[in-house]
Amino acid sequence: STLLRAVVFSIITEYFTAKWRHMMLDNLIRTVQHNCNIADARHGGEYTMCTYLMKMREFYRWEQGLDFAERLPREALGDWLAARESTWLELQEADYEAVVVAEEALEPIDERGINERLRPHGLVYSAGYAGCARAQFYLAQLESEERHAGGLTIRVSGEELARGLSAPAAMTREDSIYLRREALRRHLWERFEVWRWSSPQNALAQAYACYDMHGDVEAALSLMADRELDTVRQHELGEHLAGELLGDAWNAMLMQVPHTPAELMARAVRDHLADCAMTLPFLLEEQRSDSIHLFVGGLSGMRKEIFPALQQAYKNWLDSGSSAALRRLAEEGREHWQHVALQLRDSYARQPQGDVAASIQRIVGESHL
Secondary structure, three states, X not given: OHHHHHHHHHHHHHHHHHHHHHHHHHHHHHHHHHHHHHHXXXXXXXXXXXXXXXXXXXXXHHHHOOOOXXXXXXXXXHHHHHHHHHHHHHHOOXXXXXXXXXXXXXXXXXXXXXXXXXXXXXXXXXXXXXXXXXXXXXXXXXXXXXXXXXXXXXXXXXXXXXXXXXXXXXXXXXXXXXXXXXHHHHHXXXXXXXXXXXXXXXXXXXXXXXXXXXXXXXXXXXXXXXXXXXXXXXXXXXXXXHHHHHHHHHHHHHOOOOOOHHHHHHHXXXXXXXXXXXXXXXXXXXXXXXXXXXXXXXXXXXXXXXOHHHHHHXXXXXXXXXXXXXXXXXXXXXXXXXXXXXXXXXXXXXXXXOOHHHHHHHHHHOOOO
């Protein structure tokens, strides 16, 4: 009958459509992961040995689909590490592959075009540079997409289908902000792993005491990631504001000092500007004590060195229970770090061929708060 033929045709169409989508997704994952591997081959050696081994351990955990509580098999991990490094040697001179979506080949850096074609499939893609010149790609399930005033788009991703050795929890790319829930969970896990080696009674200890980290760590990390997604959202909004203020000259300046203390100093200044403008006021307004502990406890290296007043204001908050000192510092810090950032940018603009690193180190060295 006509009805029966229509039903059969519908079933056959759905079958081949599903099969086509599956094949497209498999090819897409393979291509993006291949490009991730090329980026890792070129830049994996830029980490210190300790950081490199930590990242490789967790990269293995992600690739093998292991839970955080599972002990990593030493022999299998060692074999995987050797095989991955061998693959990287073969890929160092390879070219990035085009990303094919619905039989259309797109340049891997065409983030906007690829996302327009992936949106109907519930996927999100990002391509860009971390630091000054470290290429980075990832592909994930799209959880939500928000349009903000001024053309800003915030994309939140869940399960990651392809990623590299480095997996930042959030990234700002021109008019887009990418928040990576799974990457955030893994980042929180890595931080907890490092902390529990000696379990110091510091701000991180205060933060972890708010969660069942020694019981159901999977559930605890999921809950923590849900809350901290708001924190990284505010930081990236602050980064976007800083980007509008500082313009292209800032990025041109950073390109002159890759992988140097000067780069770390400049990035720390911009991070503090973003946090004093958006992150810290949000956490104080929402009274998120667990997130404040985690925020302060996560400051290390250059960011901690150039902003000692934050540690003192945090201690005052712990001792007194009053957030007044932290609120005042957020206001003062926004003005201070904005002034320092503009000094750095303007100094470079005046002498783009000068000793950029020395100028950055001098200005920031004289501008601790």
